[in-house]
Amino acid sequence: MFSEGNRLERRGCIEVICGSMFSGKTEELIRRLKRAQFAKQKVEIFKPAIDVRYSEVDVVSHDDNSIRSTPIDSPRNILLLATDVDVVGIDEAQFLDESLYEVCNQLADRGIRVIVAGLDMDYKGEPFGPMPKLMAVAEEVTKVHAICVKCGNLAQYSHRLTNTDRLVLLGETDLYEPLCRSCYLKEKGKQE
Numbered sequence: 739m740f741s742e743g744n745r746l747e748r749r750g751c752i753e754v755i756c757g758s759m760f761s762g763k764t765e766e767l768i769r770r771l772k773r774a775q776f777a778k779q780k781v782e783i784f785k786p787a788i789d790v791r792y793s794e795v796d797v798v799s800h801d802d803n804s805i806r807s808t809p810i811d812s813p814r815n816i817l818l819l820a821t822d823v824d825v826v827g828i829d830e831a832q833f834l835d836e837s838l839y840e841v842c843n844q845l846a847d848r849g850i851r852v853i854v855a856g857l858d859m860d861y862k863g864e865p866f867g868p869m870p871k872l873m874a875v876a877e878e879v880t881k882v883h884a885i886c887v888k889c890g891n892l893a894q895y896s897h898r899l900t901n902t903d904r905l906v907l908l909g910e911t912d913l914y915e916p917l918c919r920s921c922y923l924k925e926k927g928k929q930e
Contacts, residue, residue: 750846754873756858757882759896760916764829766882767855771827779824783807784816786833813838816845823850831856832867839871861898861914863922884916895922
């Protein structure tokens with residue numbers, strides 16, 4: 739645990755965990771945050787208020803691991819709520835606005851370890867929300883992969899199974915499947 743005396747000497751950092759749906763991003767985030775708690779570090783966890791798939795409050799992985807969090811509507815709320823902490827965790831970062839980039843940098847500049855998990859690409863295969871900028875400034879980027887449901891190769895795409903143009907569509911295996919590049923391109927070609 740960091741004492742008040744060496745709090746100013748700590749070096750903040752940004753860690754990004756990214757990948758497709760069903761790749762284990764949230765599982766890895768929870769693992770890192772629980773390790774920090776075990777080390778008696780002060781941890782605060784946040785998630786977008788719109789993500790109520792498994793719980794209104796907890797961050798929950800597809801494997802049913804969970805950790806208590808605070809739902810937020812704006813990244814700026816993190817600055818108000820994350821006082822006197824060693825580690826800040828943020829899940830589903832792609833659903834937050836672009837100010838998350840500034841907020842994470844401010845936290846890291848204060849000496850706080852910031853761990854962010856989120857989709858790096860949307861269902862169209864385009865960079866998603868604040869994730870690209872966060873990956874650019876992060877000290878560490880971990881890209882995790884799912885397994886392609888069509889061929890068994892590593893998957894990095896979140897293929898949407900329904901026809902809607904809404905960018906944000908919360909869902910699970912009923913609405914999305916992980917695909918590798920080759921299988922994603924085949925499916926995309928069928929839809930065009």
